[in-house]
Amino acid sequence: MRNSAIAVTGLRKTFGDKVVLDGIDLDVRAGTVFSLLGPNGAGKTTTVNVLTTLMKADGGTVRVAGHDVATEAKAVRASIGVTGQFAAVDELLTGQENLQLMVDLSPIRAADGTRIVTELLERFDLVESAQKPASTYSGGMRRKLDLAMTLVGDPRIIFLDEPTTGLDPRSRRTMWGIIRELVADGVTIFLTTQYLEEADQLADQVAVLDQGHIVAQGTPDELKRLIPGTHVRLRFATAAELDAAARVFTDSTRDDEALALRVPGDGSSDSLRALLDKLDEHSLAAEEFSVHTPDLDDVFLALTGHTTEAVAQ
């Protein structure tokens, strides 16, 4: 418990008669990345809002940096930084002025402030646009400025609500790099995302939030172990071939629509060779052959019975 940066037990939150969070337990060790994963409307932002003192919980206890968010909001606020889902930058101010605003509002001495602003502009590659109003920034630049503003007071616990949603793959990688640097500095990160790959890449611990409940929690690898293992997918040209193959591989599952067969296997070269030999033996030829290791998308499907996409619709 001593090492917990964030400890949540039995957190409940309702809006009217709509139960958004229905008894959530979380524990985030200091210096690690915790990722809360869930589709649109799962309650990620609501969780972040409660954990960052912006909303009152209807039940349960939340301790952040050792302080109770309900009774010691000030102490909590002094130890956290928050980058919300929607960029919270001042559009009419320039990048530099935005950072200066954060300095002016925090108990930083003026001399240090100037240095901090310069350093952050450099670190986030915003020097060139520092004198331009934030309204002229691209989405990626705005996100970077937003995060830079969060870092002004050097918070030890940082909340990032969907930090890479809407970013192109390159900006996403830049953002991941920045997050990894923060972790290397010993900062605790609480990150929400809809991208399973992101959680896989960054998180030490992942919790899957679905309809107000945590439906699974663990390391990315532990979660992947929860679902059917590695398999080989064979796609055939005709239904007749699929039938024949299904008779040969008795432990397989078939997908008639795609004319495909899923054959369990561990993905090693020996098992693949054996499988190919068997195909040869029965004079079967697959149109397509691919090895699948489960990713968190599969985990999500298995745990919630729906894919992230389906819920997003």
Place this chain on the structure above:
Amino acid sequence: MNTQRMRTKSHALVMLRRNSKHITRNPTSVFNAVLMPIIILLMFVYMFGDAFDVGVDYIDYVTPGLLLLAVCYGLSGAAVAVNSDMTKGIINRFKVMDVSRGAVLTGHVIASLVTNLVAIAALIGVALLLGFDPSASLLDWLGVVGMVVLLGFAAGWLTVALGLAAKSPETAGMAAVPLVMLPFFSSAIVPAEMMGQGLRQFAEYQPFTPIIETMRGLLEGAPDSGDAIVAVAWCVGIALVGYVWSLSTFQKRA
């Protein structure tokens, strides 16, 4: 407690600086707050001035009224600014940084007040060029400034409340429109006696009329203390309502 107070005060200053930058960088708000009253002054003096017989030079009659109009024209900008702060993510950042609601809102009120003073100085400057000839003493002028500040402060808090209560920046801009229209239905442009029956009663009893009459009296060097007391009472009342409404709305808006 004391350091807390200091903190709020300096945060309010930071917010004031921020809001002032907003105002000067937004051409529409500068136009609305500073140029619009001057355009209206020119319009009334040159186009309609001869049509109204008010007993004195029309410019001497209308300038005090337009001072009040100038205060009102600055308000819609403040309502929009407050609402934008609430509807955009930045307010959450301020909350997590422990910036008090008092500081955020005071910043808006003071910025709007400063805009008012700039607009009024510009308006008086133009009016003097057009032949405005007040017979106010230094003390009367101080009275005028005091009245303007009090009105700007009161209307500022009311506008902040309107801005907080509105759903979006667009509706916030609309919410301030009645405040902009109200001077036209007061003795600002023409004396109440020259209006139709219904309008006249409205004009006589609405808050802006005593405020305008007070300023008119001061600028003519003959202030009427009866008007002044009513005017100050209205301002204090409006400020109080605006302040209380603002704080309670701010609390409700997460």
